[in-house]
Amino acid sequence: MQEYELVVAVEHAGQRVDAWLALQDLELTRSQIQRLIREEQVKVDGRVITKSNHRLRGGERITIAVSAPRPLEVVAENIPLTIIYEDAYLAVINKPQGMVTHPAQGNYSGTLVNALLYHMGDLSGINGILRPGIVHRLDKDTSGLLVVAKSDLAHRRLSEQLKARQIERRYLALVYGNVRQDQGTVNAPLARHPVLRKQMAVVASGREAITHYQVRERFGHYTFMELQLETGRTHQIRVHMAHLGHPVVGDSVYGPRKIAFGLQGQLLHAWCLGFQHPITQEIMQFTADVPPQFQQVLDRLRQA
Secondary structure, three states, X not given: OEEEEEEOOHHHOOOEHHHHHHOOOOOOOHHHHHHHHHOOOEEEOOEEOOOOOOEOOOOOEEEEEEOOOOHHHOOOOOOOOOEEEEOOOEEEEEEXXXXXXXXXXXXXXXXXXXXXXXXXXXXXXXXXXOOOOEOOOOOOOOEEEEEEEOOHHHHHHHHHHHHOOOOEEEEEEEEEOOOOOOEEEEEOOEEEOOXXXXXXXXXXXXXXXXXXXXXXXXXXXXXXXXXXEOOOOOOHHHHHXXXXXOOEOOOOOOOOOOOHHHOOOOOEEEEEEEEEOOOOOOEEEEEOOOOHHHHXXXXXXXXX
């Protein structure tokens, strides 16, 4: 079993426990949460609850136990990886667009984790069977840099840096429209969309989410941007840019249904990653050029 522990903010008092849990970043649907409640896998302040309509008071500590899949469900696969840096404690990977970071329900092969298990073998076990070594993740159709941990100590220390907002994560994106301000900050809380459960949305009661941005180039109907994450919520950049009225080009979820340039996936790339080595304390920074599809679109716009 994998157990999650969450604390209910005071402003969420009065909400149903199943509705509140569905808005958290647990990758569980509301129906799955209701099943776990029926199976007595959810506790509020240490006491098992059996009713999904249990009302929250605010300030409670909620624990929810989720069955982990059998180890045999995640196997090592000989999938090519671009390893930017590797030592005994960690590795920095340039994830290709189209690759899922870790296995999830209905998607247990072809992921970055499957490839890591083949190429490295030893990975930290803090995140359990499905996410060995995964300190942070990228969306399937987002390319670029992420760091993975090989030991539990390295994982804990990297996670502490992430929580303290000490890991530098910069992205490049092409967005629709002409972004008027040369630079700015989007400070808009995010949570699960109240209706479209697979999407995120700006929600007043959501978790704090902050994205800094600056314009690199303007192309009339498109803008090439650099973005820096201060927080790292699910789909954060994609939702924040759509919230500004400038969705990421190629994003079929938060942008126009008609995909420009015949793209497969959005033009969003994690190009710069910086952190303090968890063991040696060395300050490290890595960069990776945008993938060919992204570069081809930029070249086309510059020649227009």
